[in-house]
Amino acid sequence: MATRLMFENSCEVGVFSKLTNAYCLVAIGGSENFYSAFEAELADAIPVVKTSIAGTRIIGRLCAGNKNGLLVPHTTTDQELQQLRNSLPDQVVVQRIEERLSALGNCVACNDHVALTHTDLDKETEEIIADVLGVEVFRQTIAGNILVGSYCAFSNRGGLVHPHTSIEDLDELSTLLQVPLVAGTVNRGSDVIAAGMTVNDWTAFCGSDTTATELSVIESVFKLREAQPSAIVDEMRKSLIDTYV
Amino acid sequence: MADSSMFTVPQTIGHILCCKCGVPIVPNGANMCVTCLRSEVDITEGLKKHVIIMHCPECDSYFEPPRTWIKAQLESKELLKFCIGKLGDLTKKVRLVDASFVWTEPHSKRIKVKLTVQKEVLHGAILEQSYIVEYVQQDHMCESCTRIQANPDQWVAAVQLRQHVSHRRTFFYLEQLILKHGAASQAIKIKQVDEGIDFFFANRSHAMRFVDFVGKVSPLRNRHDKQLVSHDPKSNNYNYKYTFSAEICPICREDLICLPPKVAASLGNLGPIVICTKVTDRIALLDPFTLRHCFLSADQYWRVPFKSLFTSRQFVEYIVLDVEPVSNEVDFGGSKYKLADVQVARKSDFGRNDNIFYVRTHLGHLLNPGDYALGYDTYGANSNDMELDKYRGLTLPEAILVKKSYGEKREKKRGKARQWKLKSLDMEVDESKGRSDKDKIASEYEEFLRDLEENPELRFNISLYRNREYEPSEIASVTTGEDLPSVPLEELLADLDMSDEEDEENGMRD
Numbered sequence: 001m002a003t004r005l006m007f008e009n010s011c012e013v014g015v016f017s018k019l020t021n022a023y024c025l026v027a028i029g030g031s032e033n034f035y036s037a038f039e040a041e042l043a044d045a046i047p048v049v050k051t052s053i054a055g056t057r058i059i060g061r062l063c064a065g066n067k068n069g070l071l072v073p074h075t076t077t078d079q080e081l082q083q084l085r086n087s088l089p090d091q092v093v094v095q096r097i098e099e100r101l102s103a104l105g106n107c108v109a110c111n112d113h114v115a116l117t118h119t120d121l122d123k124e125t126e127e128i129i130a131d132v133l134g135v136e137v138f139r140q141t142i143a144g145n146i147l148v149g150s151y152c153a154f155s156n157r158g159g160l161v162h163p164h165t166s167i168e169d170l171d172e173l174s175t176l177l178q179v180p181l182v183a184g185t186v187n188r189g190s191d192v193i194a195a196g197m198t199v200n201d202w203t204a205f206c207g208s209d210t211t212a213t214e215l216s217v218i219e220s221v222f223k224l225r226e227a228q229p230s231a232i233v234d235e236m237r238k239s240l241i242d243t244y245v
Numbered sequence: 246m247a248d249s250s251m252f253t254v255p256q257t258i259g260h261i262l263c264c265k266c267g268v269p270i271v272p273n274g275a276n277m278c279v280t281c282l283r284s285e286v287d288i289t290e291g292l293k294k295h296v297i298i299m300h301c302p303e304c305d306s307y308f309e310p311p312r313t314w315i316k317a318q319l320e321s322k323e324l325l326k327f328c329i330g331k332l333g334d335l336t337k338k339v340r341l342v343d344a345s346f347v348w349t350e351p352h353s354k355r356i357k358v359k360l361t362v363q364k365e366v367l368h369g370a371i372l373e374q375s376y377i378v379e380y381v382q383q384d385h386m387c388e389s390c391t392r393i394q395a396n397p398d399q400w401v402a403a404v405q406l407r408q409h410v411s412h413r414r415t416f417f418y419l420e421q422l423i424l425k426h427g428a429a430s431q432a433i434k435i436k437q438v439d440e441g442i443d444f445f446f447a448n449r450s451h452a453m454r455f456v457d458f459v460g461k462v463s464p465l466r467n468r469h470d471k472q473l474v475s476h477d478p479k480s481n482n483y484n485y486k487y488t489f490s491a492e493i494c495p496i497c498r499e500d501l502i503c504l505p506p507k508v509a510a511s512l513g514n515l516g517p518i519v520i521c522t523k524v525t526d527r528i529a530l531l532d533p534f535t536l537r538h539c540f541l542s543a544d545q546y547w548r549v550p551f552k553s554l555f556t557s558r559q560f561v562e563y564i565v566l567d568v569e570p571v572s573n574e575v576d577f578g579g580s581k582y583k584l585a586d587v588q589v590a591r592k593s594d595f596g597r598n599d600n601i602f603y604v605r606t607h608l609g610h611l612l613n614p615g616d617y618a619l620g621y622d623t624y625g626a627n628s629n630d631m632e633l634d635k636y637r638g639l640t641l642p643e644a645i646l647v648k649k650s651y652g653e654k655r656e657k658k659r660g661k662a663r664q665w666k667l668k669s670l671d672m673e674v675d676e677s678k679g680r681s682d683k684d685k686i687a688s689e690y691e692e693f694l695r696d697l698e699e700n701p702e703l704r705f706n707i708s709l710y711r712n713r714e715y716e717p718s719e720i721a722s723v724t725t726g727e728d729l730p731s732v733p734l735e736e737l738l739a740d741l742d743m744s745d746e747e748d749e750e751n752g753m754r755d
Binding site: 163164165166167168169170183184185188189190191211213214216217 | 254255256257258259261262263264265266267272275276277367368
């Protein structure tokens with residue numbers, strides 16, 4: 001099920017939240033609406049934790065994690081680190097890493113089995129990622145962009161990448177990640193996918209500017225409802241004929 | 246064996262779904278299909294689509310504030326440029342790619358222009374859109390048409406050109422010069438009066454320009470004056486009528502002059518009897534007995550104005566009996582002269598009595614025994630000139646020859662059309678004078694044409710046109726040694742054959 005929401009009038013929900021199969025991190029906002037939306041959806045399954053990283057609210061872009069662990073940058077304060085360790089389940093390993101590229105959320109995109117990283121990431125960081133998150137690490141670019149963490153979002157069931165990705169690249173990435181991939185947009189044609197949405201195996205949250213078409217694509221590729229991807233387009237077309245003038 | 250370039254995987258761009266309507270499209274900056282983009286964004290928003298322009302129906306021109314009227318035909322380049330200019334600075338907002346007219350009925354008073362513009366929208370996608378601008382044409386007469394309508398004879402500046410001599414040769418020549426340089430193109434009206442021509446202009450500066458032009462080609466003195474026509478006390482606008490009075494000096498080519506003592510002294514004691522050889526903005530004087538020459542500028546002349554002793558009206562024909570060269574050829578102002586002693590007899594005397602004169606002349610290079618020459622008969626003339634009296638002890642020779650005559654040969658060619666012709670200005674002739682002048686004027690014009698034939702330097706400033714009606718004579722021309730001087734073909738301009746659409750200023754004289 002895909003939900004549309006806003007964080008303080010911004011549609012970039014992937015910037016202010018981090019969703020995995022085991023936990024959810026949410027930024028501290030002025031009103032509680034953002035937090036409530038996540039709570040309503042996820043409270044009975046996984047813990048929803050309000051936090052900040054390095055004193056900022058852009059937590060989605062600063063940390064990278066999956067059900068096995070969470071990696072935070074060196075700028076995280078000790079209190080924040082302690083708070084995270086306390087709030088998250090015990091099997092999740094929270095690790096602070098020394099890395100020059102400190103926006104880990106932008107540099108690393110991962111699910112529970114595979115991770116794609118920025119091409120200039122340190123060797124030690126790569127090892128730590130493989131160790132803590134328990135994933136296979138591949139250095140990749142997406143449509144010529146090195147910030148793989150921003151331009152693609154994938155879960156264990158499917159993935160959405162930058163719209164300008166060529167077919168050959170799509171095939172290659174799909175083979176690496178072993179999940180079906182589709183090139184698309186989010187938030188009314190924005191190509192920064194991971195900033196506009198956040199996803200796990202059974203639910204997704206997108207910015208409120210996301211159009212119905214984009215939502216259908218997201219729901220179909222991440223298998224959030226029971227439908228074959230190929231039937232989506234025909235179904236959509238039939239229902240959308242009246243919107244052509 | 247090594248590849249010169251890296252192995253690159255061929256990249257095919259796939260399709261994504263348009264974020265609004267879901268049709269598969271090639272990804273672009275906005276990631277929307279063109280229709281959705283168009284519906285979202287209107288790049289012509291804020292551009293003018295409806296403009297009012299002023300049009301003068303009399304002269305078919307359009308008003309460009311603050312003051313100019315631009316002449317343009319419907320659906321022409323100038324009109325397109327004017328219309329696009331009326332939209333304000335388009336380039337600040339969009340990029341103009343194409344512009345063209347959409348046909349509209351002329352009576353509808355609407356002009357439609359289709360413009361194609363491009364603009365960048367939403368993250369780098371460039372959108373191109375066409376739209377139509379409608380111009381409403383409002384009729385409004387421009388100031389010059391209003392003025393002409395109100396009073397067609399209205400002039401603001403007038404130039405009165407006068408020359409106090411009894412012939413019109415100068416004015417024929419001036420007419421040709423004016424035609425060649427188009428100096429009278431801005432004149433509203435041209436009127437021919439006794440001893441001169443009046444030119445009327447709509448603008449003081451046009452009149453001044455014309456006076457300057459005439460001043461450059463003839464020695465002129467002028468005065469100007471103005472008369473108040475109306476006065477607007479609120480805006481302090483004064484409307485005047487300006488008049489320029491210009492007088493051309495009465496000395497003409499081939500005149501015989503007796504210089505006043507002062508002038509002769511200032512010119513280095515040039516013999517008081519001189520012949521005027523050329524008049525431009527300076528007067529060229531030649532002493533026929535010493536072959537000395539000098540120039541007199543307009544200022545110098547008008548300081549001490551003098552009249553000529555004899556004019557070309559008073560030419561008498563002489564027959565040359567004998568020629569004895571005295572000096573070598575002298576080149577002066579483009580023409581050659583040679584002193585010679587000649588024996589001449591007046592044509593009227595020839596065969597009848599034995600009046601033979603021995604005179605010195607400057608035409609030694611032209612004359613041969615048996616030729617005819619034109620000159621002034623000082624022997625038989627009774628001149629009443631004050632200047633002449635001032636010189637004591639001055640003896641005038643009995644005859645002064647001025648030019649060679651082709652009289653006999655002209656007789657043979659009389660009545661035959663010339664190979665060339667001249668255009669003329671459109672002048673109103675003052676009919677109040679007596680009509681015996683008509684023949685006089687015709688014969689003067691004929692003489693002027695002969696003058697042109699004989700003098701290449703006169704032709705220099707004039708445009709001659711080829712006479713299409715001229716047929717070379719079938720009878721083989723009998724050449725008796727010398728040919729008549731005539732205008733060589735290279736000098737003739739082929740006339741434009743637009744007789745129906747010619748300017749009102751130029752008419753054809755045969």
